[in-house]
Amino acid sequence: MANASGLLLLTMSRNDFTGPIPTNLGNLRDLMYLQLNGNRFGLNKLDDLSFIGSLTNCTNLRKLMLSKNQFGGVLPSSVANLSSKLETLSLGSNKISGSIPQEIGNLNNLYLLEIDDNMISGSIPESIGKLSKLQQLRIVTNNISGKIPSSIGNTTGLSYLAAAANKLEGRIPAELGNCTNLQALYLGSNRLTGVIPEQVIGISSLTIGLYLDLNEFTGSLPSQVGKLKNLGALSISGNKLTGEIPSALGDCQVLENLDLHGNFLDGAIPSSLDQLKGIQQLDLSQNNLSGQIPEFLGKLPLMRLNLSHNMFEGEVPKVGVFNNICAFSVVGKNMKLCGGIHPLHLPACPIKFSKKNKRAFPDKMIPLIIILPIVLLFGA
Template sequence: MLEGSIPAELGNCTKLQALDLGSNHLTGVIPEQVIGISSLTLCLYLDLNEFTGSLPSQVGNLKNLGVLSISGNKLTGELSSALGDCQVLEYLDLHGNILDGAIPSSLDQLKGIQQLDLSQNNLSGQIPEFLGKLPLMRLNLSHNMFEGEVPKVGIFNNISAFSVVGKNMKLCGRIQPLHLRACPINFSKKNKRPFPDKMIPLLIILPIVLLLACLFFIFYQLKKSQQRTSPTSLSENQYPKITYAELLHATNEFSPSNLIGDGRYGSVYKGSLNSGEHIVAVKVLKLQEHGANKSFMAECDVLRILCHMNLIKIITSCSSLDFKGKDFKALVFEFMPNGTREQGSNLTLVQRLSIAIDVASALDYIHHHCEMTICHCDLKPSNVLLDDDLCAHVGDFGLARFMSANTNLSNNAHFKYGMGEEVSTEADMYSYGIMLLEMFTGKRPTDNMFIDNFSLHNYVKFALPDRVMEIVDSTIVLEEVEGLNRNRGGEGEFAKLKSCLESILRLGVICSAELPHERMDSKNVVKELHRITKAYNE
């Protein structure tokens, strides 16, 4: 809930690689010193604020930036032609502003762009045909004032990959699913005579040449797209290369003594790179397990676009052969010295609250602030890792799914969350609610006491509000009560403790409700947890 303007002095952070100021109440113009920090390579999020003015031309300094989102503000003026200088840009989101004018021709230089969202502005003119020649996977131009014929090349041949709905009433074309009006044919009044005889051969040959050119272009684009979007590894430009031999050496030949985690699709080893200077976690895929390769590809696809402090940081990947000639795939992550939330115990109330906020913030990011909504699909304590400062990082995106309006993901994965069986953001919130209850009661949902229809959810629900202190983790109560005694806290402080725990458990019950529509959204969970924390610390 930050307010005011961005200080220009932030531009002095000349080694900054990622900056996220999204979802605040920041106002004023975007300082040219900040938009022009050339060291930014991962992401710049200024979305969902109240910025005004035009987009500074210094945006062209972001030559190596991968993700830029300034959606949901009040930016005016034309799209800066300097955006064309951001040639490494893969994701650009400027929807929900008041931008006008035409799409600048310089945007044809965005050779790496995969997702472009310019919807909900006042952009006008014709939709440039060069957009169809870019390697776009998603394009949203809806709710603007474009006119003329919709191009028929590239992404415009995939009706599920682009959108021009809304105020674009003057668009025309023969793309049947869009139900556009036919474009008018303008006959010249001055030339009503038939074509001269010498033009006939040209009129016959020209379409053939154009057809051959189009076929060559489509073949080239398909081949280029396959090379670009191959999910077998992460981008070589953004992530350093690493070999099987290096990982073998780093993990002491994948020694059991280095094993720190084991799951269905992969084993995680502690490793040491650069002669011990860099400690990492190496996730080696169990490729003999059915679905492991798909899990690897899904995780690469998701991790490529993620940038958030509460998500596990990917360092690189390896897709190669081992010394026996067998396929080998691994992901290398930043090492988390405090292990998983499942391993962590004897945490204080404040520490658990902080972890709960971290995980909710991570869900809020993947649900609402990515270019495409992402569902984690496997949120549990063992996939929440803690760093030196007990800051939580959500990991393991092997089962993650992209959500879109045109995709029914219930056919791609089968999980059961309460009464719903479809993969959705509500399903993630169910998992989060159960994890919240587990974190503050100390009881696992698989505990022997939970049989038939008696679950962890019902166990807590039936105890609220009178028996809160009976069901919470006893280590929390003992530590907090001892603290109250040391500080001579009275009944008022104890009542505050009880109220805090009651609010947390009630939140967990709401998030794990059987009906998906009854669960709280991740954005509101973050706000509620901040409110609970503030009330307890006052």
């Protein structure tokens, strides 16, 4: 195959090919697209990716797609010496180890870098900031550690950043707020700390999702969250956030999924959340929220509502989602709740008398108390 010197496109995607990749593919100097994804190439050996060195001779290479195979071994540093015209580098869902080479910044035309679901370690190189045309960075489910470099703010065309399920630590750099085209940000299941930067929580271009769950963020949820007017999903669960739920959250009227469970949030559920007309799943459990459960929650199109393990009190509504015992939960520390539908087995709520009714009863009885004895006396 390497003798087909005029070959421009070689694609064998989504088949069931096995075995190693020839190390002489570099003879195809005019090759522009090499797509081998979705097979069983590789032997899970150290030299599985040695053929990448020969591809540095392919100076017109634009796409290299090797994802969903069985490539093992270390990611070779020669990957940074591939064609400067390379636009797509896809290595996801393999068994690749090693680190991302510092020289990755040489690939200055790269718009997709995908290394999801491997065993990559080390840190995100500072040179990532040189990839000014980068639109998607996918490094989910690896062993990447260290801090997110501030240079990430130079990739202003970035629309999709997924780095969840790693070992990232330290603060989210405020410079990430420069990525004003970002539509999805996945940083969950790491070891990130500090406050959530206002510059990041307020990236108004976010539409697909913002996931900061299962980290160690502290402080309050910034009011800048209200700038996420077109966001579909927001999850900041499993952190150490304190303070009240900001009323500005009600401005996120497109939200379908809001998950704030497992923090230390307090105060009442803000009335502004009645503006979340598209909300389908709301999880506020395992916080320190208090006050009454707002009846407007039953008027929202909720399919799932979790308010368990808080300190709510008063009557549980019976409308909307509160009519389906399988769709909502109020278990746990909510010991002062009453009423609700029968399957909750909560005590009945006290009967409320208005002040008007309390005054009316004695006023009617006073004349009877005075007149009745007189009638009885003279009647005798």
